[in-house]
Amino acid sequence: MRKIPPLRALQVFEAAARQQHFSRAASELCITPSAVSHQIKLLEEHFSEQLFKRDGRQLKLTAKGTLLYKELSQIFDALSGLNQQISGGETPELRLAVYSSFSVKWLIPRLGLFRQQHPEINIRLNMFTDDPVLSDSVADMFITGSCNHPAYACQLLHKERLIPVCHPELIARSENINVETLFEQPLLAVDEELTGIDWELWQKANDVTFPAGQQQHVFSHILMAIEAAIAGQGVALASDFMVDNDIATNRLVALDLPDVYTGFEFNFMCKKHRLKEPSIAAFIDWISEQI
Secondary structure (H helix, E strand, O other): OOOOOHHHHHHHHHHHHOOOOOHHHHHHOOHHHHHHHHHHHHHHHHHHOOOOEEOOOOEOOOOHHHHHHHHHHHHHHHHHHHHHHHHHOOOOOEEEEEHHHHHEEEEEEEEHHHHOOOOOOOOEEEOOOOOOOOOOOOOOOEEEEOOOOOOOOEEEEEEEEEEEEOOOOHHOOOOOOOOOOOOOEEEEEEHHHHHHHEHHHHHHHOOOOOOOOOOEEEOOOOOOOHHHHHHOOOEEEHHHHHHHHHHHHHOOOOOOOOOEEEEEEEEEEEEEEHOOOOHHHHHHHHHHHHH
16 A cells, blocks of 8 residues: 555645745635645654745745655646646647747747747747746746756757947937947936846946936836837847847847847746657747747
8 A cells, every 4th residue: 555645735835835935825726825834734744854944034945845846846747747638638839938028029020930830839928027936837838037947957048148229310310329429329228127227237348437427218128228229219238139120120220339248048948858748849949940
């Protein structure tokens, strides 16, 4: 006779470990946070091991908790795949969680090519601004800045490089825009949570100092700064691959100015055991070629 842990407690533990939060796990499972705590306590008593520890306000797995989560994640994924096979075969669509800027400026204009090559595969885009929780309950595939989950394969797509761009008319109104005259133009800046204001990063990387009265308009998202540049409102820093189509159609001009690498990376991630699924493998091959 098999001796197994309480199954309900395992399900609750997996959700809490994946979400790294009891309340979010409770919401996902439609139970109360106290019920989550009760099930975790039940499991810890079964193993006679602590599975979670609190670091300030943050919930972290212990070494034994990490081991249990890693194994449970694979078991639950296998059960999910078995359920799909028995109840109706493969999922009719692939859910891709992706940054809004990446999807709007790069992916969506090219997605028609993928659909032409693979009309049998439906892609559902879920856009986000902050890195989502890596989970099958969120998406099947992710394009994210993360790359450190033991259950997920990670493939580097692009290292973010910002280039100065503006509308062609802005150049026409100015005799020349170079490092010495850039301060004469309004700067369209983006205040990123992780790296700060992009033009300040550019200054430090290129040993440039703007005057105290430098005109600067700050945006919370790169898409707004790019659109402001297209509208002729100033010079923006944009990810090179996001504006290649705008440059090709003369909506923007890449200025002959230094670039800057932010240290941010765009990565493709999906569960390791799903890499050989035909639909996911086809998407990986396609996006690798496009990048």
